[in-house]
Amino acid sequence: WARDGPRRSGPSLPASPTEVRENYRKAQSLRSLYSNKALNLNLQANWYDSGKRLWYRRDTAPERTEFVSVNCDSGERKPLFDHKRFAEALAKVTGRPAEANQLPITGVRLAETGKSLNFSSSGRSYSCNLDTYEIAATEAPPINRPPANRGGSGDSARSPDRKWTARIVDRNLVLQAEGGEPVPLTKDGYERAYYARPAWSPDSRFLVFLKLTAGDRLPVYLVESSPSSGGRAKLITRSYDLPGDKVDTYEMLVCDPATAEVRATQAEVIDYWQMPSFRWNRAGDRFTYEKLDRGYGRWRILEIDPSTGDARTLVDDRPTTFFDITSKYSYYSSRTDEIIWRSEKTGWAHLYLTDPATLKTQAITSGKWVVRSVLHVDEERRKIVFAASGVHPEEDPYFLHYFEVGWDGKGLRELTPSRGNHQTQFSPTREYFVDSHSAVDSAPVHELRRTADGSLVAVLERADLTALEATGWRPPEVFVAKGRDGETDIWGLIFRPSHFDPEKSYPIIEDIYAGPQDSFVPKSFAPYFSMQSLAELGFIVVKMDGMGTRNRSKAFHDVCWKNLGDHGFPDRILWIRAMAEKYPSADLSRIGVFGTSAGGQSSTAALLFHPDFYRVAVSACGCHDNRMDKVWWNEQWMGYPVGPHYEAQSNITHAGKLKGKLLLIVGELDQNVPPESTYRLVDALIKAGKDFDFLMIPGAGHTSGGSYGDRRRWDYFVRHLLNAETPDWNSGEGAGGDRAGPFAPSLKRRCLG
Template structure:
């Protein structure tokens, strides 16, 4: 079935790493102690003092003062018991087992006895205590596999986002009385274990090989893989960490290969990049091992290429080695399709669902630009495929408002499936017949949006979903609901006026228990720290599981940000966000304003829950900048997600591609009732898309945004690899008009809009693969050609986080302190 619609609306942290904390401590120690100097006579010493004050309140530092705001829970087997790990004040961790029926909690194991058992098994230990990195409890609850950090394992820059990747040794231990044995090293990301753990598949000379782990026998599965059209490689838009992995000793992952749940089949997706030339990704001028620079090149398509690399999908029978090529359009694995294919776990079965009784597979297909999405069915024995449903639009369409787990669920037993669509202007769930592709009913409807399909319980005929905008208050707050597969009125299950964070899926890590009787709810606001409660699936409360501890944070004098509502540039649309104030805020004084921005159609960024206050691209280090003596603003303007389709697509095709006009209007609107905000001193900063958005905002409104610190912002989208983050909001540059639009909105072509009064610091990173240093050189050249005086910073060892490297944070804070001043 094909759906045609106009869709024309043109009019989650880990604890701070020790490396970061150490880096900031060094910078902090190098600055002078805080002294009280009147802002109107600010001196170099006063600037030093204010920057030192700011560096004590970075997101990394403050989040480290919060215990148990990011707990994860794991169901044990198919029962109603689950376990979690929580930090203990004063140091150390506890592993807790919970019986959902009663809410009773007991230790999963004796911590001291487990430490002794691990040491007896040879685990390395500092001060006699092994450093447990991760753990996994077996389905029977009788054994646990524990990963212990190897000696001298430590984080270092560059990291993969905020993750600390450590070398570990694994041990299998009995429960409850621990006795442990060391396990062989687990395969790396460059191999893929079969579901039963007997086989592993890896790549050798561009082809797949299978190894029997019991006897060690190997055999080749494929023979047609060649350089540029190899198995285990894809033109994958999220594969931008090769240099970062190399620098910390991690192998490249095996991409485009998935096992069937019964281990009988492998499905392989690869892209033919042979027609595309090699592109310089980056040069590691300072490789961590020393020596000559390391050059990274790869064949890939850029936005200015006419076509996306053709794809081939194969089904491989593991038993006899038979290979069946799936007969599909080679351009159905573009846009989000590659990302979905590589997702190991995505939602309620997510973009890849298997029915081994019927030997069927369902997965998502997509065309470049995101204006066509499909649900595809593959018959595994024959390789035959068909499109079950196809949806098209005049603007990009999505299966999730924030680019996350697609809100679909295939229900093989009842021969139905759930599909997410914004065809009526809001994101909702639709129920279809799996055989005919015929629409059966619209499960949800109204002027509100489904955020996440949490689980579809086929046996009970109930769908659980999170939605925002249905309840009064902040429309970004998510609540959990249930609705019958026959349709009807959704039932609210989580009534607290807060944002409710839930994990999709029916596996061990989902918020709903595997048997479907209980759910774990994590709710919070910007001022209320995380509360974890246990409920029955009818919403009734069993009891509280845990609450985040913010006592150390409160001891600093910390105060939550102020939630705000303000009008957009049209004077009608409500925008939501927060403002941060310094701890010594005095409403009688006048403060400069700093906006932290991250515009983009793929999500929303101003915080509405507790963890979002510290993390997220829109507010990283907001408290630090406020402690400079400034008012910090974060607002989601039109052009972002989790509202209506019209709201998200408002700036599609417009020269103000990131919606700067809404941000100017919001800051002016806030200042109209807050005379302490000094609009003669406004700065803006952001990272990545926010780097582009902040620089673009200053170029479009140079008399408003006087100071800008732009971190790793793209300056020429045509020369970047094809990516949904580019072509979905801007369009596919396949016509002269759209190519001209790309050129017109490139910040390298907008430098003339700046005035000599504007102060600009641009930050790039030497090991950044997402926005390579070449993008920085383009804006450097544009500044120099125009004779514009600017400042630049290149952080040699950072990946895509140069502005958030400790030195980058310090320079950002100093730049604002020097050019905006302090309270007056």
């Protein structure tokens, strides 16, 4: 895409109405055009024969499949069964034709022996004997549902020795011996302070429970203007804690059932996050719980001796900024009582091992890379299988790879050596696994590997993109530029229209989501991204992860601390400028941005704080003031107590600075971000005398607006960045000439978030 020569002096001429309609037609049809064209993008491994074999369904051609069996030891592949005989037998029993390479069966379940197959076809359940190919109708398999909680959310607990039952009655705790009368252990419980979650020690000697004192529990309100039942609008009221609100607290108590004596413990009152869970040690004489301090500045694992009430700290993680509860990991060994936990205390997320007996802590992993998740902890072999990113400096630092390491930090081995972003499926015995790896610009490869040494058994499938590429499909471009510090790489993607002409000038649109709870640029292959449809209208669409998002170093993440108003814009702007420097067809004078939720907050902030760079924004369901959104998410990143920095970074506070074109979208029934966050921004913009556009969607929840919202967003950018007229949707004609096009169904669809 690079082109030598001088930068263009101005934008290209507006597209003609015919060109615009054709671009809309292409944009609307891309998803279906690319659908089912690529073969073997995914491979679902199904293990049998005690994990020694697996089977999967593979694509042989578009709309054509076969079932394959694999010997995990040798890698030998063969048909799972005789497809022709199966098709003939199926046609005979159903009375409907069946093709061997297009068997109309779903819900396939192979017996552990590999001798019979259960499946569904045409709404009925069948079983096939794979020795005789006799197919018989069967009962539909039962739906596995978790057992009903008849105790009422942990309100009842029977002792392991079956001699005692503790239950909550009228907000108080009652103890009853087997065959005896109920004995009240507490009497002061009422609506705002009551008892909960009784839990027994393994030896039945102690009963632990909580006293909950309710916080403010203040309500938020929603109005459903157009209920399906008709009639009056409906008021919906629910409890919703906001930053700074007084929240529920928990006091920990212990009872000796032999004496019915209740005593307090030395545990601090738990003033934040969630009702704690108790984990007893092997001896059953102590239990642990986890405590996150309000403000996210400290996370601990504490141990209580119920016989004395004494408390001691086993793990204490006290970052100088915030503890990220969204990526917290802890594992408690049932064999040794040791604790494996994740911390960023060295500046990178790694695993640690703590021995409660000695309080000694040692690092399991280390280095300038990130442990992302733990898949499996093997207590017998004392091994851990985990996912990490950033291990290979030459790769995208977000690519996931899988490793095994000993609890002592020794024997670190990579299980997935191929370049790309990896996903794994382990056999029941964990002796083998299927490794699927890809990148946005590299088709998936599915490999069978041995867990013992990561060695390759066989390449099972390589995705075939022949039919997809025949449509003119092209992958997005991975682009990297330096961030605000001049050293850190910022990674992102570039999407161009299929009719891209490097001699022309194109507006730039950024798809933004800067929430600190993750990273958001796609890393694995997909034949279609919605950003491609937007690009098809005549734009260069980009997406990148700026500083303040997760999955890099702690310093990279810490940029968000008490600083959500940053949104990573210093990095994003440099990235876009670097992209335009390399590709002069990208027009820096016409830049738009859109996003939903935290992305809605960011896209509006782009026009308020960087109006000389961003010119047009579409913002859906934005959290425009962090004091008006859920307590946990906002205090996690903005801190507690609520200080003046909250107001200073509010879009509402700075509404009078608006420049450019802004479209605000909100669902009236948003139960994630209260819609008044958008309404108050509207109010502030009106009071500031600003021109803007506003769309409230009746019946919609936390949403970008569904397909109707997509169309309105497309139209907004076409009008204000391309300076072109959009199709006349009110004429009843869609972009392709059909009635309203594919956007019409969304007018009746409800998106309840």
